[in-house]
Amino acid sequence: MRVTSLSEGMPKKGRSAVISPEEKKKEGMEVxxxxxxxDTTSPASPLCFDSPASLFQSLISPTPVDEFxxxxxxxxxxxxxxxxxxxxxYYQSLFQLSDLKQLCAQGLxxxxxxxxxxxxxxxxxxxxxxxxxxxxxxxxxxxxxKATIQFxxxxxxxxxxxxxxxxxxxxFGSLVGSxxxxxxxxxxxxxxxxxxxxxxxxxxxxxxxxxLYEPTVPLARExxxxxxxxxxxxxxxxxxxxGDLLYFPRGTIHQADTPAGVEHSTxxxxxxxxxxxxxxxxxxxxxxxxxxxxxNDISLRSGLPxxxxxxxHMGSEVKKxxxxxxxxxxxxxxxxxxxxxxSEMKRDFISNRLPPYRLQExxxxxxxxxxxxxxxxxxxxxxxxxxxLEPSPDNTDEAIKLSAFVLHSLRNKRETxxxxxxxxxxxxxxxxxxxxxxxEEEKTVQGLEFPISHLxxxxxxxxxxxxxxxxxPLQQDADKxxxxxGLWTEGLLQTVGTGPSCLTSWNISR
Numbered sequence: 296m297r298v299t300s301l302s303e304g305m306p307k308k309g310r311s312a313v314i315s316p317e318e319k320k321k322e323g324m325e326v327x328x329x330x331x332x333x334d335t336t337s338p339a340s341p342l343c344f345d346s347p348a349s350l351f352q353s354l355i356s357p358t359p360v361d362e363f364x365x366x367x368x369x370x371x372x373x374x375x376x377x378x379x380x381x382x383x384x385y386y387q388s389l390f391q392l393s394d395l396k397q398l399c400a401q402g403l404x405x406x407x408x409x410x411x412x413x414x415x416x417x418x419x420x421x422x423x424x425x426x427x428x429x430x431x432x433x434x435x436x437x438x439x440x441k442a443t444i445q446f447x448x449x450x451x452x453x454x455x456x457x458x459x460x461x462x463x464x465x466x467f468g469s470l471v472g473s474x475x476x477x478x479x480x481x482x483x484x485x486x487x488x489x490x491x492x493x494x495x496x497x498x499x500x501x502x503x504x505x506x507l508y509e510p511t512v513p514l515a516r517e518x519x520x521x522x523x524x525x526x527x528x529x530x531x532x533x534x535x536x537x538g539d540l541l542y543f544p545r546g547t548i549h550q551a552d553t554p555a556g557v558e559h560s561t562x563x564x565x566x567x568x569x570x571x572x573x574x575x576x577x578x579x580x581x582x583x584x585x586x587x588x589x590x591n592d593i594s595l596r597s598g599l600p601x602x603x604x605x606x607x608h609m610g611s612e613v614k615k616x617x618x619x620x621x622x623x624x625x626x627x628x629x630x631x632x633x634x635x636x637x638s639e640m641k642r643d644f645i646s647n648r649l650p651p652y653r654l655q656e657x658x659x660x661x662x663x664x665x666x667x668x669x670x671x672x673x674x675x676x677x678x679x680x681x682x683x684l685e686p687s688p689d690n691t692d693e694a695i696k697l698s699a700f701v702l703h704s705l706r707n708k709r710e711t712x713x714x715x716x717x718x719x720x721x722x723x724x725x726x727x728x729x730x731x732x733x734x735e736e737e738k739t740v741q742g743l744e745f746p747i748s749h750l751x752x753x754x755x756x757x758x759x760x761x762x763x764x765x766x767x768p769l770q771q772d773a774d775k776x777x778x779x780x781g782l783w784t785e786g787l788l789q790t791v792g793t794g795p796s797c798l799t800s801w802n803i804s805r
Contacts, residue, residue, distance in 0.1 A: 337388050337455075338381065338384040338385045338388050339381065339385070340385055340455070341353065341379070341381050341382050341385055342354060342385075342459065344458065344462060347462050347463070347465035347466035347678070348360065348466060350459070350462040350463065350466065351462075351463065351466045354459075354463075354495070354540070355373070355375065355540065355542070357375075358373065358375065363542075367542060367544075368493070368544070369493070369514060369544045369545075370544065371543075371544070372507055372531055372541065372542060372543040372544075372547065373540075373541070373542040373543075374531070374533060374539070374540075374541050375539060375540040375541070376533075376535075376536070376539050377538040377539055377540070378536075378538065379538060382538040383537045383538035386497055386498065386499045386537060386538055386563075387499055387500055387537065388455065389453060389455055389456060389497070389499055389563060390446070390449050390453060390456070390475045390499055390561065390563060391499060391500055391561055392477055392500065392559060392561055395430060395433065395434075395444070395446075395477075396430050398446075398452060399428050399429065399430040399433065400430075401452070402427060403427065403428040404426060404427055404428065405423040405424055405425065405426065405427075405428055406423055407447070407714070408428065408446070408447055409428060409444055409445060409446045409447060410423060410444075410445040410447075411423050411424075411433070411436050411437075411442045411443070411444060411445075412442060412443055412445060412484050412485070413440065413441060413442050413443060413482065413483070413484060414483040414484060414485055414486045414550075414552075417486050417487075417522065417523055418486060419485055419486055419520070422436060422440060422442050437477070437479055438479065441479050441480075441481070441482040442479070442482075442484075443476055443477065443478040443479075443482065443483070443484025443485070444475075444476070444477040444478075445474055445475075445476055445484065446474065446475040446476075446477070447474055447714070448472060448473060448474070448712060448713045448714055449473060449474075449475050449563075450473055450649070450709070450712060451709060451710050451711075451712060451714070454653070456473060456563075457649060457652055457653075457709060458652045458653075459565075460472075460473060460565070460649055460712075461648075461649040461650075461651065461652045462652075463565065463567065464567075464648045464649055465678045465679075467567050467568065468644070469567050469568050469569075469571050469644065470567065470569065470644060470647060470648055470713065471565060471566070471567045472492075472565075472566050472567070472569075472712075472713040473563060473564060473565050473566070473713075474563075474564045474566075475499075475561065475562070475563050475564075476551075476560075476561070476562050476564065477559060477560070477561045478503070478551075478552070478553040478559060478560045479553060479558075479559050480553055480554075480555060480556070480557055480558055480559060481552075481553065481554070481555040482552065482553055483550065483551065483552035483553075484551075485550065485551075486520050486521075486550065487506075487508065487520065487521045487522075487523060487526055487548055487549065487550040488518065488519060488520040488521060488548065488549070488550070489510060489511075489512065489515050489518070489519060489521065489545070489546050489547060489548045489549070490515070490518050490545055490546075490547075490566065491515050491516050491517050491518055491545050491546075491569055491570075492545050492566035492567060492568060492569045493542070493544060493545055493566065493567050493568045494541075494542065494543055494544075494545070494547070494564060494565070494566050495540065495541070495542050495564070495565040495566070496535065496540065496541040496542075496562055496563070496564055496565075497539075497540055497562060497563040497565065498535040498536060498537050498538065498539045498540070498541075498560070498561075498562050499537065499561040499562055499563055500537055500559065500560065500561035501537065501553065501557050501558060501559050501560040501561060502534050502535065502536050502537075502553070502554060502557045502560055503534070503535045503551050503552070503553060503560040503562055504532075504533075504534055504535075504551060504552050504553070504554050505531070505532070505533055505534075505535055505541065505549065505550075505551045506529040506531070506532050506549065506550055506551070507529055507530055507531040507532075507543060507547055507548070507549050508521075508526040508527060508528075508529050508530060508547070508548035508549070509526075509527065509530055509548070510544075510546040510547055510548060511525070511526070511546075511548065512546050513544075513546045514544065514545055514546050514572070515545050515546035516570075516572070521548050526548050534554070535562065545568065570640075575640070576640065579637050579638050579639055579640045580635040580636065580637060580638065582638050583635070583636045583637075583638055583684075584624070584628065584635060584636075585624070586695075587633075588624060588627060592623075592627075594620075595620065600613070634684075636683065636684045636685070637683060638685075641681045641683050641702070642683070642702065642740055644681070645679075645680075645681045645702045645703065645704050645740060646702075646704070646707070646740045646741075647707070647712070647713070648679075648704050648707060648712075649704070649707065649709060649712050650679070650704055650705055650706070650707045650708075650709060651676060651678075651679055651704075651705065654705065658786075659705055659706070659786040660786060661783050661784055661786060661788075662675060662783075662786070662788075662789040662790065663783075663789050663790030663791060664790050665780070665783070665790070666764055666776070666779045666780065666783055666788065666790045667764065667776075668763075668764050668765040668772060668775065668776065669763070669764070669765065670763070670764055670790050670791070671761050671762065671763050671764075671790075671791050672756070672761070672762060672763075672764060672779055672783070672788050672789060672790055672791065673756075673759070673760070673761045673762070673788070673789055673791060674756050674757055674759065674782070674787060674788060674789075675786065675787055675788065675789050676703065676705060676786075676787065677757065677759055679703050679704045679705060680701060680702070680703045680757060680787065681701075681702050681703075682699065682700070682701055682702075682753055682754065682757055683699075683700045683702060684697050684698070684699060684700075684747070684750070685697065685698060685700055686698070687744065696747070697747050698744045698745065698746065698747060699744070699745045699746070699747055699749055699750045699753055700742055700743070700744050700745075701742050701743045701745065701753060701757075701782065701785075701787065702740050702741065702742035703741055703742055703785075703787060704741070705741065705786065705787075706741050707741075742785075743781050743782070743785055745778065745781070748769070748774075749769065749774070749778055751768045752767040752768050752769050752775070752778055753778070755767070755768065756782070756788070761791060764776065764779050767779075
């Protein structure tokens with residue numbers, strides 16, 4: 296996934312962004328508990344976490360979800376100006392300027408965890424120091440140099456943001472990143488620019504003056520700055536106050552500053568739908584569809600004209616042939632009852648998304664007794680599982696065969712969510728290749744491979760039904776038991792006996 300580190304978009308996935316417990320012990324730093332205890336003094340949440348849909352509805356309330364997607368999504372900005380004290384108090388609890396002191400003690404680094412920047416004469420000035428972030432220096436730059444603090448992916452440190460973004464990733468079926476921007480009085484952090492993500496702004500503290508402009512690249516696929524002389528007059532000009540929410544589509548040109556007389560502004564950017572267009576989807580599914588078509592159509596396996604690679608121009612006959620192939624493929628696709636299969640998008644999502652909120656290691660243990668033929672079973676953590684059809688990696692010189700893969704995000708690392716691989720020091724260059732190899736190992740997708748004959752049984756289980764093992768659509772009892780045993784051992788299946796209903800597999804509000 297592409298990254299622009301100083302945009303209000305979503306930094307790329309990759310290496311760990313926090314110091315390991317072992318490193319902290321070596322440096323005499325305090326090692327926090329795996330999960331902090333719930334703060335009973337924190338304000339009650341106005342958000343509803345009962346389901347991903349209810350969370351999103353409560354986030355954009357009072358706008359109905361159907362109205363939002365019909366009138367605003369990918370079309371135009373939505374501004375929700377609120378004066379509800381409960382929302383104001385809750386928003387401030389998500390992140391505030393005073394949190395920085397405690398966070399700096401956790402070993403933050405410039406560029407990786409935060410940027411210090413300012414917009415000067417329409418240009419972005421990055422004012423980062425080297426290495427670890429020292430709180431006193433950070434506040435000095437903030438107060439004296441009027442620098443904006445851009446904090447990357449605070450859900451790594453803030454449980455409530457983990458909760459919100461995990462639910463939103465379930466709702467959108469797409470990665471959801473975040474940044475916090477803290478800007479002092481009478482200052483601006485970034486020049487006018489547009490992003491390649493759908494953006495939700497939550498004003499947490501103070502006020503922010505926003506100006507939005509007509510896109511020069513509607514639904515943009517990349518981040519870019521735009522000079523003032525090109526963007527014209529703003530289409531929207533307003534002040535966001537604490538508790539307010541703003542949405543605008545990718546490609547919307549925007550800039551924001553903290554007005555004079557306002558001590559500082561803190562806002563949270565939630566961003567999603569990066570590389571989630573129809574064009575990206577067709578690029579993803581087309582290789583698999585073409586591969587399957589070539590197995591059944593000899594004309595697609597016939598040879599190209601001689602010397603096509605050394606010709607200066609392809610020629611009209613080649614272009615005509617390609618058009619004929621594409622039309623034939625489209626007709627075949629309309630008639631084909633088989634599902635399209637994703638090549639990379641599903642794997643990218645499931646391997647990089649947040650794990651379930653506050654999931655503990657003990658929650659991954661097999662649930663219920665060992666499943667037998669007479670038992671009923673149901674899938675656990677269904678929102679964190681995807682089913683894909685892919686070539687088996689075990690194929691050697693034989694004809695390539697498809698397998699069914701059940702992939703999950705239960706063992707993903709919250710600490711690396713949406714964090715990009717960045718080499719900040721020249722002395723790290725020699726270790727770069729080795730680190731990238733380690734990262735590839737860390738990012739291996741968790742899951743199980745099954746024969747293609749198990750596909751219908753897997754689809755039934757993943758539909759959320761409670762099923763008796765004996766009734767699974769497989770010929771052999773051994774196959775039925777092998778399927779459920781594999782899922783049960785992985786922690787993805789729950790044995791529920793012969794009772795009338797499936798037990799709740801995961802209480803998200805625990």
